Amino acid sequence: MFTTATFAFALSLSADAFAVSLAKGAQFPHLPVRRSLLIAAGFAVLEALTPLVGWLIGSGLGPWLVEVDHWLAFAILAVLGIRMIWQAAGTTGDAGPAAMVAPSLAALAAAAFGSSVDGFAVGMTFALMTERIVPMLLAVVAVTFAMAWVGLRLGHVAGSRLGAVVQALGGLGLIAIGTKILLEHLVIG
Numbered sequence: 486m487f488t489t490a491t492f493a494f495a496l497s498l499s500a501d502a503f504a505v506s507l508a509k510g511a512q513f514p515h516l517p518v519r520r521s522l523l524i525a526a527g528f529a530v531l532e533a534l535t536p537l538v539g540w541l542i543g544s545g546l547g548p549w550l551v552e553v554d555h556w557l558a559f560a561i562l563a564v565l566g567i568r569m570i571w572q573a574a575g576t577t578g579d580a581g582p583a584a585m586v587a588p589s590l591a592a593l594a595a596a597a598f599g600s601s602v603d604g605f606a607v608g609m610t611f612a613l614m615t616e617r618i619v620p621m622l623l624a625v626v627a628v629t630f631a632m633a634w635v636g637l638r639l640g641h642v643a644g645s646r647l648g649a650v651v652q653a654l655g656g657l658g659l660i661a662i663g664t665k666i667l668l669e670h671l672v673i674g
Contacts, residue, residue: 488620493662494611495624498536498604500655501569502528503632510640518638525634532604532629533622539608540618546609555670558610562663565606569656573649607659610666 506528510516516524604625611621 490662490665491621491624492628493658494607494621495628497566497655497658497662498532498607498625499629499632500658502532502629503636503655504573504649506633506636507640510637512640514641516637521634521637524637525630528633529626529630533626535604536608536611536625537618537622539605539610540612540621541608543609543612546612555667559663559667561606561610562659562666566656566658566660566663569659570653573653573656610663 506525509524510521608618611618
C-alpha cells in the first residue's frame, strides 16, 4: 500500500513542519505534552489537506498535461526543493525570548499553513503520477504528526538550528524525487 516514493513524499513534506516545530519547541520550552499533541495534529491535518486540494486540481488537468507531466513534476519539485534549501540557509537559529508558555493559536495556524503550502504543488504532481491519493495522505498525516510532535519536544534541547538542516534535507529529497521522475520518463519513455 505504501511505496518508497509515497514515504519519501511524506517525509519531504513534513520536513517544514519538523523545522517549524523545532523552532517553536525552542521558543516555548515548557510546552505541555497535551498542547504539543494538539499542535502536531493541526500540522498533520493541514499538511494533508493541501496535497488533497492540489491532487483534485491536478487530476482535472491531467489529461491535458500527459505529454509534459514528467517535466512539470520535475520543475515543481525542483523549485520547491530549492526554496526549502534557500529558506533553511536563511535560518538564524535564534529562538528568541520564551516569554509565553505556549504559542498563540493564530501564530500556530500561520506556521502550519506556511509549512504546508508546498503540499499543494506536490499534490498536483502526485495527480500526474497516480490516481491513488489515499496512501499518500495517510502517510503525510502519520509522518507529519510524528515529526511535528518530536520536533516540539526536542526543540528546547536541540534548538532551531537542527530544523534548518532537516528542512534542507527535505528540499534535497524533493529535488531527488523530481529528478527520478524525469529520468524514468526520459529513459523508459
